[in-house]
Amino acid sequence: xxxxxxxxxxxxxxxxxxxxxxxxxxxxxxxxxxxxxxxxxxxxxxxxxxxxxxxxxxxxxxxxxxxxxxxxxxxxxxxxxxxxxxxxxxxxxxxxxxxxxxxxxxxxxxxxxxxxxxxxxxxxxxxxxxxxxxxxxxxxxxxxxxxxxxxxxxxxxxxxxxxxxxxxxxxxxxxxxxxxxxxxxxxxxxxxxxxxxxxxxxxxxxxxxxxxxxxxxxxxxxxxxxxxxxxxxxxxxxxxxxxxxxxxxxxxxxxxxxxxxxxxxxxxxxxxxxxxxxxxxxxxxxxxxxxxxxxxxxxxxxxxxxxxxxxxxxxxxxxxxxxxxxxxxxxxxxxxxxxxxxxxxxxxxxxxxxxxxxxxxxxxxxxxxxxxxxxxxxxxxxxxxxxxxxxxxxxxxxxxxxxxxxxxxxxxxxxxxxxxxxxxxxxxxxxxxxxxxxxxxxxxxxxxxxxxxxxxxxxxxxxxxxxxxxxxxxxxxxxxxxxxxxxxxxxxxxxxxxxxxxxxxxxxx
Numbered sequence: 001x002x003x004x005x006x007x008x009x010x011x012x013x014x015x016x017x018x019x020x021x022x023x024x025x026x027x028x029x030x031x032x033x034x035x036x037x038x039x040x041x042x043x044x045x046x047x048x049x050x051x052x053x054x055x056x057x058x059x060x061x062x063x064x065x066x067x068x069x070x071x072x073x074x075x076x077x078x079x080x081x082x083x084x085x086x087x088x089x090x091x092x093x094x095x096x097x098x099x100x101x102x103x104x105x106x107x108x109x110x111x112x113x114x115x116x117x118x119x120x121x122x123x124x125x126x127x128x129x130x131x132x133x134x135x136x137x138x139x140x141x142x143x144x145x146x147x148x149x150x151x152x153x154x155x156x157x158x159x160x161x162x163x164x165x166x167x168x169x170x171x172x173x174x175x176x177x178x179x180x181x182x183x184x185x186x187x188x189x190x191x192x193x194x195x196x197x198x199x200x201x202x203x204x205x206x207x208x209x210x211x212x213x214x215x216x217x218x219x220x221x222x223x224x225x226x227x228x229x230x231x232x233x234x235x236x237x238x239x240x241x242x243x244x245x246x247x248x249x250x251x252x253x254x255x256x257x258x259x260x261x262x263x264x265x266x267x268x269x270x271x272x273x274x275x276x277x278x279x280x281x282x283x284x285x286x287x288x289x290x291x292x293x294x295x296x297x298x299x300x301x302x303x304x305x306x307x308x309x310x311x312x313x314x315x316x317x318x319x320x321x322x323x324x325x326x327x328x329x330x331x332x333x334x335x336x337x338x339x340x341x342x343x344x345x346x347x348x349x350x351x352x353x354x355x356x357x358x359x360x361x362x363x364x365x366x367x368x369x370x371x372x373x374x375x376x377x378x379x380x381x382x383x384x385x386x387x388x389x390x391x392x393x394x395x396x397x398x399x400x401x402x403x404x405x406x407x408x409x410x411x412x413x414x415x416x417x418x419x420x421x422x423x424x425x426x427x428x429x430x431x432x433x434x435x436x437x438x439x440x441x442x443x444x445x446x447x448x449x450x451x452x453x454x455x456x457x458x459x460x461x462x463x464x465x466x467x468x469x470x471x472x473x474x475x476x477x478x479x480x481x482x483x484x485x486x487x488x489x490x491x492x493x494x495x496x497x498x499x500x501x502x503x504x505x506x507x508x509x
Contacts, residue, residue, distance in 0.1 A: 001504070002121050002501070002502055003138060003418050004498060004500050005023045005024060005038040005498055005499050005500075005501075006498045007024070007070055007497070008024060008038060008497060008498060009037040009038045009331065009333065010022065010026075010333060011025060011026070011281070011331075011332075011334045011335065012027070012028065012032070012034070012282070013026070013027065013203055013281045013282070013334075014027070014028070014285035015265055015280055015283060015285060016482075017281060017415065017453045018099065018281060018413070018414035018453060019414070019415030019417065019421065020415070021170060021214070023394075025413075026232065026411050027413055027414045028411070028413075028414075029335065029341075029409045029411050029412070029500075030148065030338070031329065031336070031337050031408065031409040032335055032410070032411055033308070033326055033333075033335035034333040034407055035307070035328050036331070037136055037497060038495045038496065038497050040493070040494065040496070040497075041494045042326075042407060042485075043397060043399065043400065044399035044401045045386060045394040045395065045398065045399075045402045046376070046399045046401075046403070047392055047394060047395075048385070048394060048395040048398075049070055049081045049086070049344050049393040050081055051391070052074070052078075052079065052387065052390055052391040052392065052393060053077065053088070054072075054074035054075070054391065055075070055079050055160070055387070055389050056072035056073060056074055056343060056344065056387035056393070057102070057342060057343050058073040058101060058344050059071065059072060059344050059346035059385060059386075059387055060073075060104065060111070060113075060346050060348075061346050061347070061348025061350070061385070062106060062123075062125065063348075063349070064109065064125030065071065066126075066127075067082050067083075067351055068082065068083070068126065068348075068351035068379075069081060070082075070350065070393065071085075071113070071117070071123075072393070073094075073281055074399075075088075075096060075097065075098065076093055077090045077094075078113065080123070081393075081412060082127075083351035088303060089127070089129070089131055090122075090325075091121065091131040092118065092131070094115050094117065095117055096117040096118065099117050099203045099297065100117050101115075101116075101248045101249055102114065102115045102143045103115075103116070103144075103147060104120075105147050105152075107153060107175060108122050108151070108175055108177065108179060108180065109124075109494040110179075111125070112134070112153065112194060112230050113124045114142065114143060114146040116144045116145070117133070117144065117500075119133045119137055119141070119318060121134060121387070122132070122134055122180060125488075128274075132211070133324065134180065134181075135180055136173075136181060136183035136185070136389075137173070137184060138160075138214055139160065141158070141160050141161065141184075142155065142158070142159050142160055143156060143157060143159070143170070143338070144203075144204060144248075145204065145206055145210075145248060147208070149207070149214040150227055151174045152171045152173075152174060152175070153172040153173045153180075154170070154173050154183065154225070155170040155172075156170075156205075156206070156207060156216065157186070157205075157483060161360065166194045166203040167203065167204065168194060168195070168196050168204070169194065169197060169216060169225070169342050170184065170192075170193070171194070171233070172184045173190040173191055173192040173235065173324075175352065178279075188326070189299035191233045195236065195433065197218070197221075197236060197341060199221065200218060200219075200220045200221040200242070200244075200262060201220065201246050202219025202221060203217040203219055204213075205224070205245040205246075205248055205250075205469075206248045206249065206251060208252075208253060208258060209273055210253065210257075210258055210270070211220075212227075213225060213226045215239075215251075215258060215271070215273065216224075216236075216463050217245035218244050218245070219245065220242050220243075220263075221238060221243075221244055222241070222243060222269070223238050223239065224237045224276070227300045232331065232373050235366070239269070239272065239274075240272060241273055242266070244370070245260055245261065246293075246298065246449060247261075247296035247297070247299070247345065247426075249299040249300065250298060252300045252301060253302075254329050255329065256268060257271075257302060258270075259309045259327070261298060261311060263301055264278065264283075264287055265283060266283070266286070266311055266325075266327070272395065277327055278325075278327075278334065279420075280325050281326055281334055281430060286311070286313075287314060288323055289313075289315050289323065290313045290314070290316070291313075291315060291316050291318055291319075294314045295313065295314070297313075297314055297319075297320070297321060297448070298311065298312060299312055299344060300312070301345035301346070301384060302332060302347050303347070303349060303396055303397070304381070304382045305381065305382075305383065305384070306326075306328065306331070307328055307330040307331075308326045308328050309327045310324045310384070311325040311326075312327075312345065313325075320341040320342065321339060321342040321343070322339055322340070323336070323337070324336065324337040324338070324339055327458050332462070338407070340375065340402055340403060340405070341389040341390070342386050343387045343389060345387070346385050346386060347379070347383065347385070348385070349379060349381070350379060350383050350395065352383065356446055358505065364424070369483045376395075376397075377400040382415075382430070383395055383397070384397065389404075400492060400493055401491050406490070406491035407491070408488055409488060411484075411485070411486045411496070412483070412485045412486070413427045413484050414447055414456050414481065414483045415449075415452060415465040415481045416481060416482040416501070417482070418503075420446065421452060421480055421481065422480065422507075423448075423480060423505055423507060423508055424478050424479065424507060424508065425478065425480065425482060425503045426448075426475060426477075427446045427448060427475070427476040427499070427501055427502070428476075429471040429472060429474070429501075429502040429505060430446060430471065430472050430476075430500060430501050431485060431500040431502075432486060432496050433494075433497045433499065434466050434494060434497075434498040435495040435497065436493065436494040436495070437467075438467025439468070440465070440466040440488070440492050440504075441463050441466075441469070441490055442486055442488045442490075443485075443486070443487050443488060444461060444462055444463075444486050445458045445460075445461040445474070445483075445484075446472075446475070446476035446482070446484065447476050447482070447483035447484075448476050448478060448480075449480070449481045450474075451480070451481070452463055452480075452481055456483035457473045457474070457476075457477045459477065461474070462474045465495075478506055482503075484499070484501070
């Protein structure tokens with residue numbers, strides 16, 4: 001008796017019992033994403049830009065009339081890389097630590113940087129000039145976070161001399177077009193100002209614009225900041241719920257709204273109540289796997305080529321990020337990916353030379369997944385760029401390997417009963433419908449359990465060769481609930497749309 005699961009693209013679900021999952025969901029997955037009804041292996045991350053002179057702990061893309069730059073901020077230096085030359089623009093050497101995460105952004109075409117320990121600075125794209133302290137900034141003052149919003153610079157978690165304002169929101173005077181603000185001191189002659197948002201005990205964490213408002217995230221609350229002019233300048237409205245932000249850099253903007261990592265959930269909102277994206281799917285798995293001591297080194301980034309938000313975090317016992325939970329905002333599915341000691345990421349257009357010529361293509365012939373004359377380093381679309389502790393800079397969605405190391409992948413489904421959980425069955429063969437190069441080898445295992453969520457007993461795996469084999473033939477032990485596992489270390493890309501299972505029904509006992 002042949003049974004078919006028609007779509008493999010419903011995502012992975014670690015939190016529900018395997019027997020509760022609908023067809024097309026997987027109870028375990030590694031290095032696989034899910035979209036367009038396919039389960040597909042993640043593409044690789046290839047080295048790009050100049051090898052950093054120091055470990056970058058913050059990245060930003062910045063474009064001026066002189067070209068595009070990748071800004072790499074480390075513990076003791078800041079570099080600007082235009083795809084050809086890496087330039088040290090440090091100026092005054094910063095004194096922050098790994099967890100003093102940088103913030104900033106572009107206001108009126110000028111890049112602003114802040115690490116929360118030193119005075120904030122700016123850079124206008126001139127490689128002959130270093131970072132300079134912001135004009136009008138009071139010596140000895142500092143802010144945990146500085147971000148641009150409209151014509152202002154917004155300061156969160158401020159320390160004015162010896163006075164710490166953990167709940168404080170301050171803003172500069174309005175900047176003239178093409179210029180930076182001239183002061184952060186509120187006077188009758190300007191519109192700089194400050195308020196405390198102290199309804200909750202959690203400190204300020206970060207902010208990110210959403211259309212015409214700036215969303216401020218505390219550890220336990222969210223506020224909408226709206227420009228109203230007049231004496232008040234800004235209006236502040238607390239948003240529903242007690243959802244805050246785990247750490248700086250843990251919120252991104254998507255076409256569906258802000259996605260943010262809280263103290264125990266991944267949520268989305270459009271300026272109102274926040275709803276969970278991972279409850280009943282990966283929430284328990286995510287927060288039991290995340291390292292408790294270094295969890296605040298997690299961050300969120302977007303991978304626009306695949307319509308994904310990456311939740312990048314260190315797993316248990318790790319000091320750098322090694323795991324990605326990837327949410328696709330088009331298909332509303334979760335996938336899982338490993339990464340190599342990632343410190344941060346940025347999304348933007350890059351300035352890199354065409355790489356895919358016969359002479360310059362560095363991929364090994366039998367694992368090269370790019371098309372002839374394809375430019376995987378395209379400058380015409382926004383790309384996800386990552387930094388690692390090695391140090392190096394990588395470009396996501398390029399090649400089939402991560403910095404030359406193959407990505408093993410796995411798909412597993414337990415508790416398969418085809419709406420007949422009481423009958424004993426024998427699984428004797430399976431056939432995945434695979435989009436991959438001929439010759440790719442996949443290890444397929446068949447298993448079963450007598451109870452709904454019992455541990456599956458697997459028969460020895462068999463090798464299924466794409467383009468050669470019709471079925472993977474291996475008898476599994478008899479059971480009411482079947483199991484299927486597919487895995488491979490082959491570096492080639494693979495997509496799986498559906499699979500058939502050949503069963504022998506054996507009755508209720």
